[in-house]
Amino acid sequence: MTPYRRPDPETRPGYLYEPYKSTVRRAPAKPLILLPHTLSELTGPLYGHDAIGKTDHDLTRQHPGEPLGERMIVSGRVLDEGGHPAPHTLVEVWQTNAAGRYRHDKDNHPAPLDPNFTGAGRVMTDANGCYRFVTIKPGAYPWRNHRNAWRPAHIHFSLFGPAFVTRLITQMYFPGDPLCALDPILQSIPSEKARERLVARFDPETTEPEWALGYRFDIVLRGREATPFEG
């Protein structure tokens, strides 16, 4: 079996990044041990095929009324480093409501909850690796990392891909957001090119007239090593 490529150092933050305070007590101090891929890493969970509900892809239709905020569509393709699509893989998303509040017991930001918005969704990619979901634009919110710290508006993404090593949890940001440059979580990624991967772009193609703005967010998972037998 062909192993997967090692993680690209350009995309890979060190676990300890002091500007993001929570890393200090949680980052391992000792170096990771390099593990050559075995069957255990080259296989991985094929989860989610039977778990998708009727409105899971449309976060604006999970309650009797419509949520407040700016309706939007996110679509994109899930690919690997070689440009091959990742078909039939689960994409899970979660986010705040338009006011910047999560539907979570531990979120005590004094912003209103929206009875018509949960903020959790899931979709499977199609045969070409494409996905699409409808939601409302999340809000920025304060956190206690440093004085006057605010998280830029973002959507959390969780993906499996075809193997244990392709598992990815990440966050999607919005173009032109002035908070991005000040955000230690986004800035923990070493290279600007890699950070740009996490910024969706406004997409007239995805936008639906008289209805909702569209954003494009392609996701690149790790791919296999090239072998002499592959084109």
Place this chain on the structure above:
Amino acid sequence: MNLLPTPSQTIGPFFHFCLTPGEALGRLAGPDAMGERLRLLVRVRDADGAPVGDAMIELWQADAGGKYHHPDDTQELPADPGFRGFGRLATNADGACVFETVKPGQARGPRGTLQAPHVNLSLFARGLVDRLVTRVYFAGERANHQDPVLALAPEDRRHTLLAHPDAGNPGVWTFEIHLGGERETVFFDV
């Protein structure tokens, strides 16, 4: 083609309502699963020994016959329909969660070897910019001595990869994860 991969970002503290709304994914072994049933208690502590109560643990393991339920597992073994190799739970305020599973069999290793029974574990949490990956092996298992991955860990830290049976609770195995400090767990770069 050579595309730059999408970088990882922290799961943050607010994932539960999407990723772990219930505990159904803590049960890998259904009532008919084959093999030795066990309850695997995973507990996570930070560098100061404080419980990490907002982590998410995912497991991936072979069934009792050593077969991964995945098309790239070409071992000629039947897959146990009563078993699902994937589990996912959030830790509680004590930093712990408990999976119902079976002891995995020996999956194929490199160059015709067999790997010792092990569970592949991913740990996500606020303050972790990327997941941490480790493996759960079983203390006292004879095959541990020949396992090619255990052998990669420095000898004096190898014990951090072992789950231990709970003397007071038959069938319960405990795996302690230390993110830092003197007992820091061995984590793998996969």
